[in-house]
Amino acid sequence: MTAKSELIPSGSQTVGPYYRIGLDYLAERAPKLEPGSPGVVEIRGQVLDRDGIPVPDALLEFWSADASRAETPAAGIDTFPRGFHRVATDSDGRFSVAVAKPDPAPLGDGRMQAPHMLVLVYARGLLRNLITRVYFGDEPANAEDPVLLEIPVERQGTLVARPSAPDAIVFEWNVILQGDKETVFFAW
Amino acid sequence: MPLVLLPETLTERSGPVFGHGLLRPNDSDLTAQYADEPLGERIYVHGRVLDEDGRPVRGALVEVWQANAAGRYRHKVDGHDAPLDPNFFGAGRILTDEQGRYCFKTIKPGPYPWGNHFNAWSPAHIHFSLFGAGILSRLVTQMYFPGDPLQPLDPIFNSIPDEAARQRLVSRLDMDRAEPDYALAYAFDIVLRGHADTPFEEPRQ
Numbered sequence: 001m002t003a004k005s006e007l008i009p010s011g012s013q014t015v016g017p018y019y020r021i022g023l024d025y026l027a028e029r030a031p032k033l034e035p036g037s038p039g040v041v042e043i044r045g046q047v048l049d050r051d052g053i054p055v056p057d058a059l060l061e062f063w064s065a066d067a068s069r070a071e072t073p074a075a076g077i078d079t080f081p082r083g084f085h086r087v088a089t090d091s092d093g094r095f096s097v098a099v100a101k102p103d104p105a106p107l108g109d110g111r112m113q114a115p116h117m118l119v120l121v122y123a124r125g126l127l128r129n130l131i132t133r134v135y136f137g138d139e140p141a142n143a144e145d146p147v148l149l150e151i152p153v154e155r156q157g158t159l160v161a162r163p164s165a166p167d168a169i170v171f172e173w174n175v176i177l178q179g180d181k182e183t184v185f186f187a188w
Numbered sequence: 189m190p191l192v193l194l195p196e197t198l199t200e201r202s203g204p205v206f207g208h209g210l211l212r213p214n215d216s217d218l219t220a221q222y223a224d225e226p227l228g229e230r231i232y233v234h235g236r237v238l239d240e241d242g243r244p245v246r247g248a249l250v251e252v253w254q255a256n257a258a259g260r261y262r263h264k265v266d267g268h269d270a271p272l273d274p275n276f277f278g279a280g281r282i283l284t285d286e287q288g289r290y291c292f293k294t295i296k297p298g299p300y301p302w303g304n305h306f307n308a309w310s311p312a313h314i315h316f317s318l319f320g321a322g323i324l325s326r327l328v329t330q331m332y333f334p335g336d337p338l339q340p341l342d343p344i345f346n347s348i349p350d351e352a353a354r355q356r357l358v359s360r361l362d363m364d365r366a367e368p369d370y371a372l373a374y375a376f377d378i379v380l381r382g383h384a385d386t387p388f389e390e391p392r393q
Contacts, residue, residue, distance in 0.1 A: 006240065007241070010327060010379050010380070012328060017266075018266060023251060026210075080206070080207075081205050081206060083204070108198070113199070118199050151192060186193070187194070188193065188323070
């Protein structure tokens with residue numbers, strides 16, 4: 001059960017076409033991660049619309065449980081959150097982001113989730129951001145991930161980034177906003 | 189396709205925590221980011237970030253971006269025939285204090301035309317991006333100004349169907365915080381969603 005709300009949450013509005021002037025700075029100030037250094041991988045791909053047309057002004061935020069308020073020691077509070085990355089798409093709808101591959105995370109009922117990140121998708125046509133997840137295709141734990149298993153088999157693949165080489169440093173993953181091949185998006 | 193309902197796991201409850209080390213001098217004073225002051229009506233925009241139970245959200249990162257006084261964004265895709273201001277970038281950020289308060293100093297943005305429909309004009313607004321304690325608290329919204337006759341004509345403003353909810357995005361002229369002979373002030377409080385509206389039962393398609 002949830003407590004009865006006293007206040008009503010403020011309404012969401014689109015990021016519009018000009019968000020980069022307000023939001024790009026964060027990537028510029030974030031510590032640079034190097035794919036291939038210990039624990040660091042690259043996720044790259046495209047954001048596409050229903051017709052497969054690239055979305056050139058989408059914004060993605062990758063969150064992992066490493067970003068947790070609870071998990072962050074007080075002494076580290078002046079540092080940039082380790083599990084947070086923000087990246088915009090280019091004119092071809094492409095993005096590339098280096099992330100620390102997260103550890104398995106608890107579901108809350110004793111079961112564990114395979115390593116994954118939340119991905120928030122913003123674009124000018126969206127009144128509210130979409131929320132999805134990205135898993136890593138080289139992880140055997142995906143087969144038993146309690147969230148993936150709740151999704152119809154034919155759609156599970158939309159959440160799994162494919163390693164582009166056996167060394168599993170670069171992962172390919174597209175976000176499809178609508179249509180038959182639409183990426184699975186979540187709500188709570 | 190329909191959204192898939194999920195439980196809130198550790199990942200969803202893990203909002204990124206930003207520290208003061210992220211910020212630079214004048215990040216919250218958009219009038220002081222260049223050698224000279226920008227043109228336009230100098231204002232303070234302040235308020236509190238609260239959760240649904242009215243508790244202050246402390247240390248919340250608040251990011252803003254806006255057009256200049258002439259209604260032009262410093263962005264390469266903004267083709268509006270209005271001057272850029274060499275002394276105005278139009279972006280800022282701050283962390284809320286222990287009472288959930290934030291304050292920006294800026295200039296009042298101008299309305300601007302856009303291509304939604306014939307003779308479409310956007311009411312004056314400031315974009316806000318906020319981080320709270322987790323995924324449900326993440327919010328991107330806009331602050332509008334009181335008494336702007338363009339608001340009823342604007343499809344973005346009206347994308348919020350409920351009139352009372354729309355009005356919560358309109359700031360309030362705050363003469364108590366205005367600085368005599370210097371700047372007006374507008375108050376804008378923001379409420380972040382803090383928990384799931386309905387208890388999670390079964391995930392469904």
